[in-house]
Amino acid sequence: MTQGTTRSDSRTEATYLIETPQPVERVAEMIADEQSSGTFVDVPSETDALREHHAARIEATTELETVPEPSLPGSKPATDANTNDVSYTRAEVALSFPLENTGTSLPNLMTTVAGNLYELQPLSGIRLVDLDLPDEFAAENPGPQFGIEGTRELVDVHDRPIIGTIVKPNVGLSPADTAEVLEPVVDAGVDFVKDDELIASPPYSPVKERVEAVMDVVNRHEDETGDRVMYACNITGTVDEMLERHDAVKDAGGNCVMVSLQSVGLAAVQALREEADLPIHGHRNGWGALSRCPQLGFSYVAYQQFWRLAGVDHLHVSGLRNKFTESDESVIQSAKAVQRPIAFPDDVAMPVFSSGQWAAQAPDTYDALGNCDLMYLAGGGILGHPDGPAAGVAHLKQGWEAAMEGIPLEEYATDHDALSTALDYYEQ
Known part of the structure; x- marks a missing residue:
C-alpha cells in the first residue's frame, strides 16, 4: 500500500x-x-x-x-x-x-x-x-494476511483453541534432532509447533535444513491421518535473510514463519509481509524491557496495534498464572486487544497464550476471554505429562472441552484419564 x-x-x-x-x-x-x-x-x-x-x-x-x-x-x-x-x-x-x-x-x-x-x-x-x-x-497498511480465520483454515481447527507446543531444548538440536523431538508430539495430535525464539538459522541448524526435516514429519503425519500441523519456523534475521528463509520454508511445504518482532523492527516486518505467502507468527521476546516498570514504556493495548497493522497474524500475550511477572488481568486485556478490530473486522490477530500453561488455566482463560479464538501453547504441559506427549496433548484438549461445556475439570476428569493424571501430577 x-x-x-x-x-x-x-x-x-x-x-x-x-x-x-x-x-x-x-x-x-x-x-x-x-x-x-x-x-x-x-x-x-x-x-x-x-x-x-x-x-x-x-x-x-x-x-x-x-x-x-x-x-x-x-x-x-x-x-x-x-x-x-x-x-x-x-x-x-x-x-x-x-x-x-x-x-x-x-x-x-x-x-x-x-x-x-x-x-x-x-x-x-x-x-x-x-x-x-x-x-x-x-x-x-496491509494488516494480518491470515489472522484468526485464515489460521484456522490452514490447520482445519474451528471449534476450539489451536493447541501447540515449543521445540525444546531451546537451542543445540540439529535439524534431524529437531525432527526426532517433534515426531511424537506431531503424532500425538498437536495442531501447532514452533521453534523457540533463541534459534533462528545457526550454523548447526540452518532454516532450510531444519524446515525440510520437520516437514518430512508433518507431511508423513498428514498422509497417515489427514490432519495438518502448522510449524512456525523461526526466520528472524536481516530483511534479505528473512525473505530468503521465508521462501525456503514455503518451498519445503511449510505453512508458517516466526519472527522476533522487537529484534527486527517494524520496517522489517512490513517488508516481510509485503512478500510473504505464509502466516507471520509474532514473538514479543524483549517485551518486558518495554513494559515491566508500571510508570514507563508501553501497555500492550497500544503496542500490539503497530504489529497488527504491519501484518502479523499471531501475537503472544503470555498466559494466566504464567511464569513471568505479568498479571492475569493484563494478559486478558492484551488478548482482547489483539482480537479487537482497529478499523475493519478482518484486521484482528490470533492471541497466543503460553508460559506455564496446562489444562488448569483453560476454564479461567475461556471465562475471562469469552471465546476460544486463540493458540494455547504448552511446553512442559505437553512434554512433561507423566504418560507422555500423547496424553499431554489429550489432557489439554480435554481441559478445553470441559471449559467450553462449563463442566468443572475434576468432574470431567472422572472419565478422561489424561486429564485426571494431569490434575494429580501438575497440582502437586
Whole structure:
C-alpha cells in the first residue's frame, strides 16, 4: 500500500500515564510541543498557520494521585518550585496528533507517539497506555494476511483453541534432532509447533535444513491421518535473510514463519509481509524491557496495534498464572486487544497464550476471554505429562472441552484419564 498524500483532518490520539514534579498542564504542553511543531523556545518559522495544521493538541488531562518519590531518576521540578517540598503527580494525559505529520507510516507514527518524550526532564514517568488511530492507518497498511480465520483454515481447527507446543531444548538440536523431538508430539495430535525464539538459522541448524526435516514429519503425519500441523519456523534475521528463509520454508511445504518482532523492527516486518505467502507468527521476546516498570514504556493495548497493522497474524500475550511477572488481568486485556478490530473486522490477530500453561488455566482463560479464538501453547504441559506427549496433548484438549461445556475439570476428569493424571501430577 502507498501512504496517503492528501491533506486530512484525521488525528491520532495517544493516551499516556505520566508522573511529574511539575504542573500537569504545563508538562502536557511540553510533550505536545516536543512531539509536533514546537521546541523549548519560540522560533519564527512556527507560524499560526503551521500550528493549525501540525501542532499536537491536548485533549484531556486527569490528575490521579501524588507520590513523595519519583519512579524514575533524572526528572527536575520547575525552576520556580520550592525544591524543599517536591512531590510527584501522576495523571492521565490524552494528546492528539495530525495525521499529516506522519502519513500512514508506522515507523514515523511510533516516533511521534513514543519517541523523545520518554527523555523529557519534567517527567519522572511516562507510559503509552492507549492508541486511537484513524481508519487511514488500517486502510493504507496491509494488516494480518491470515489472522484468526485464515489460521484456522490452514490447520482445519474451528471449534476450539489451536493447541501447540515449543521445540525444546531451546537451542543445540540439529535439524534431524529437531525432527526426532517433534515426531511424537506431531503424532500425538498437536495442531501447532514452533521453534523457540533463541534459534533462528545457526550454523548447526540452518532454516532450510531444519524446515525440510520437520516437514518430512508433518507431511508423513498428514498422509497417515489427514490432519495438518502448522510449524512456525523461526526466520528472524536481516530483511534479505528473512525473505530468503521465508521462501525456503514455503518451498519445503511449510505453512508458517516466526519472527522476533522487537529484534527486527517494524520496517522489517512490513517488508516481510509485503512478500510473504505464509502466516507471520509474532514473538514479543524483549517485551518486558518495554513494559515491566508500571510508570514507563508501553501497555500492550497500544503496542500490539503497530504489529497488527504491519501484518502479523499471531501475537503472544503470555498466559494466566504464567511464569513471568505479568498479571492475569493484563494478559486478558492484551488478548482482547489483539482480537479487537482497529478499523475493519478482518484486521484482528490470533492471541497466543503460553508460559506455564496446562489444562488448569483453560476454564479461567475461556471465562475471562469469552471465546476460544486463540493458540494455547504448552511446553512442559505437553512434554512433561507423566504418560507422555500423547496424553499431554489429550489432557489439554480435554481441559478445553470441559471449559467450553462449563463442566468443572475434576468432574470431567472422572472419565478422561489424561486429564485426571494431569490434575494429580501438575497440582502437586
